[in-house]
Amino acid sequence: MDDSPLAILAILAVSALAVGALIVFNRLIGGWQDVRFEDASLPSQRLEEDVVGFRAGEGVIAADGLAALVMEQGEARLGLVLARSSRCVTRVVRPGEIARLEADGARFHIHFNDFTLPRVTIDLDDASAQGWGERMRRFVRQSDTQMRGEGHARAS
């Protein structure tokens, strides 16, 4: 086998072209179906499958049907389910595990300390926004600065 740098580059270039062609072919041929949530039943089912012991309670879906929030029965944990093309990505958080929460009317930006899912934006309808906003705030981490400040205050 010719293992000169030029030959290796040629092999890599052809491989890259083949990869591109396969992706285009996959897109053209179709065959997958994007997930859209109609109600909270599918997100609830996914959470119960993905997280052993999670018992889904009340849920709400985003206006675009691409995300859902589901409280655990007893409200100890909050489940988040995101539609990603034809699959779902789930996260379950305890109080303090949302890094930051920003609210802009009924739109929420949820920040996680998660390298592959650092931020999620979810649009709720106006009727749900206030109640679910308050629920989500229970799961937001107190900032280190605030915690350190409280510590100093107690120490002094």
Place this chain on the structure above:
Amino acid sequence: MPELPDPILIAIPFFVALIVAEMIYARVTGKAEFEPKDTAASLAMGLGNTVSGVLLGFIALAWFMYIERFALFDIGWAWWAFVVCFVLDDFLYYWSHRFAHTVRWWWADHVIHHSSQHYNLSTALRQPWLSPLTFKFIFFGSWLVLLGFPIAMVAFVGALNLVYQFWIHTEAVKRLPAPIEWLFNTPSHHRVHHATNPLYLDRNYAGVFIIWDRMFGTFQEELDAEKCRYGIVKNLGTYNPIRICLHEWVGIVKDVSSAKSFRDALGYWLGPPGWSPDGSRESSKIIKARWAEQQAAKRGEAAPDDARAASPVQTAATPAE
């Protein structure tokens, strides 16, 4: 020394043709599925793996050339040596793969291959980029060279092993005749390996011969009643190849840098994936134990002893990171 071909290079056109064939089969029958973003991520990881092999492959090669002088025997190039080398290499692959699932340092590399929620031939090519930097080859790759098998022969049979493993990443083949399913790793057995159902976690580590799993107690048959759900326990929220490549390394760095003691740091680095000092995260062992308890409760039985022992914190949650 005979001139050995590179099996992977020869196989690449067949890989491409088989992926196209499976895409068409998936479209026509609905019995498999490809999704372009996932396919793109898998193939990008495969391409990156090839590039990294070119750039970093010399590390392992240099090691093997160094230790070759300490070989016990000079086994040479007899035909039977290829056969013995292939079987022994597969045995070592089993253990290497098992440790890749149970030591986080090595899991950080191997998790990339498991990070797709799809299971098709493109998933076979979703491979890590930084493997040589984990130095796993020192622990599992050295034995055959030290026994006296030529380095080129070890590389050749290792490549054959990888080529074999390509075709088993499919849902298009349900089950093969019983003797084949008994002896070989098949699509059915390997679907179990890629599934996150608690029953299937950490099972079927085999490369070519499934008998290693049968011998060492890690075999699990695919059950019709338990449909495989693919991916990892905490599925990725990204298709970005760089993030896919680095996510578990970033997790290790974060955990080790925030560890409260040297022992904790060591646990985060070399412990099983999901290990935490207080047991509040979910390792496979804990998930399986909790699931076993749940199943026992459903049947109105007491939980198995090993399940109670492995499930230290009943209310433990999956951490956000």
